[in-house]
Amino acid sequence: MSRYAYVNSAFVPHRAASVHIEDRGFQFGDAVYEVWSVRDGHLLDEQGHFERLYRSLDQLDIRFERSQSAMQVTIHELLRRNRIREGLVYLQISRGVAPRDHAFPATNTPPTIVLTAKRFSFSAAGRRAEQGVRVITHEDERWDRCDIKSVNLLANVLAKQAAREEGAYEAWLVDKAGLVTEGSSTTAWIVNADGALVTRPLDNHILHGITRKTVVAVANAMSIPLIERAFTPAEAKSAREAFITSASSFVMPVVQIDDKMIGNGAPGSLSLSLRDEYLRAQ
Numbered sequence: 067m068s069r070y071a072y073v074n075s076a077f078v079p080h081r082a083a084s085v086h087i088e089d090r091g092f093q094f095g096d097a098v099y100e101v102w103s104v105r106d107g108h109l110l111d112e113q114g115h116f117e118r119l120y121r122s123l124d125q126l127d128i129r130f131e132r133s134q135s136a137m138q139v140t141i142h143e144l145l146r147r148n149r150i151r152e153g154l155v156y157l158q159i160s161r162g163v164a165p166r167d168h169a170f171p172a173t174n175t176p177p178t179i180v181l182t183a184k185r186f187s188f189s190a191a192g193r194r195a196e197q198g199v200r201v202i203t204h205e206d207e208r209w210d211r212c213d214i215k216s217v218n219l220l221a222n223v224l225a226k227q228a229a230r231e232e233g234a235y236e237a238w239l240v241d242k243a244g245l246v247t248e249g250s251s252t253t254a255w256i257v258n259a260d261g262a263l264v265t266r267p268l269d270n271h272i273l274h275g276i277t278r279k280t281v282v283a284v285a286n287a288m289s290i291p292l293i294e295r296a297f298t299p300a301e302a303k304s305a306r307e308a309f310i311t312s313a314s315s316f317v318m319p320v321v322q323i324d325d326k327m328i329g330n331g332a333p334g335s336l337s338l339s340l341r342d343e344y345l346r347a348q
Contacts (some may be wrong), residue, residue, distance in 0.1 A: 070147045072140060072181035077147060080182070089178050091160030094168070095218040097178075098122040099158040102141075103313050105188065107151045109141070110313065110348050114276035119157070122215045127170070128161050130177050144183050153185040154314060158217065191315055195341055198321030198333040199235035201310070203299045204228050206239035206247050213270050225250040236310055238299070238323070245296035247271050249310050252318075253278040257307035257336050262291035264305075277311040277344070284343045290336070299323065307334030317341035 071083035091097030100119045102109040109115070116134045123130050141155055160178040164171030208221040225237040229250070236249045247266060248254050253275040255265045263285055268274050285292050302308055308320035308328050317340045319333030328334075 070144060072144050072179070074176075074179050077144065083180070083182075085160075085178055085180065086163040088166055089160055089163050090171070091158060091178060091217060093166055095216065096126070096128075097158055097160035097217045098126060098128065098215055099156065099217055100215060101157075101313050102155045103186070103188070103316075104145060104150060104153045104155060104183070105348065107145065109155065111276045111280055112138075114279055115313075118215060118274060118276060119159075123159065125211070125214045126161075126216065128159060128177055129173065130159055132179070141181065141183075144181050148183050150183050150185055152188060153183055156180075156182045156184075160217075186314065188316075191318070194235075195316075195318055195333065195338070198319040198331075199310075200233070200322040201236040201238050201249065201308075201320050202229050202232050202234045202324055203240050203246070204237040204250075206241045208239070211270055212247070212272055213268070213274055215273060222250040235318075236320075238302070240299060241271065243296075244298055246299060246302060247296075248273065248275075249312075252310035252312040252315060254302075255281075255309050255311065256297060256302050256305035257309075257334060258293070259306055260291070261306070261336065262293050263336075264293045264295060264297055266296045267294035275311060277313055277316065280347065281311050281317060281340060281344055284340060284347055288339070288343060290340075303328070305329075307337050309334070309337040309340070317344050 070077050071080045073083050100115050102115050158180045162175040162177045164175050204225045229237040236252055238249055238254050239247045241247050246254050258264055266272055303323050303326040306329055310318045319337040321328055321331050
């Protein structure tokens with residue numbers, strides 16, 4: 067656990083960090099968040115995560131005046147205080163503290179800022195990638211603005227728990243049309259019979275993954291064909307390869323979906339190459 071957290075304008079002992087009971091993030095989930103991986107002391111895909119953060123704030127009309135450069139200084143000071151060179155940084159910004167009312171509070175209500183940092187073993191994630199992971203399919207019960215990285219994650223939590231109860235690493239969410247949207251906390255990908263990458267296009271029904279964005283750039287540099295379209299669970303189960311992407315798993319091969327092995331049941335060569343190239347690009 068981190069020794070220090072950052073709440074609003076103060077670095078405080080992690081065990082003593084707290085927010086007011088009428089904070090709108092606690093009362094309504096009226097907040098956004100971001101997560102950065104930290105490797106060798108620097109933030110991976112740093113700019114992309116900041117751009118998504120400020121877009122999410124704008125979409126929810128949360129008035130946050132602190133600049134990106136100021137936030138970068140605060141984040142790196144938090145990492146220094148916690149002596150973290152390899153880990154994860156979590157940032158949450160809510161609409162602030164106000165008497166409980168569904169409508170927005172007064173415009174001069176200051177937002178609440180919470181930052182935490184923890185160590186994370188990417189070597190363990192690398193060993194997991196060598197074996198590959200299993201995912202299950204699960205009904206997508208989320209709201210229609212999944213492109214906003216809000217803290218409204220109850221449906222994601224329930225899907226992740228369903229996966230864990232079945233001994234799986236992740237749940238791929240399936241919409242009412244029978245198409246895979248994304249994982250409970252990851253982006254879903256397959257490799258078709260022609261060796262092309264297939265992943266759902268960016269819209270309001272999926273989070274605009276920052277790792278996804280970098281993997282697309284890496285694939286283009288490697289001259290790997292990319293098709294942005296939705297796919298069914300049946301298509302995924304018959305794919306040549308499958309994998310997921312996220313800030314903490316990077317590129318993680320999927321070797322089983324529900325009870326169906328993918329390919330020969332081992333991590334695919336293209337998935338592993340993309341993982342290597344992604345890390346090399348950082």
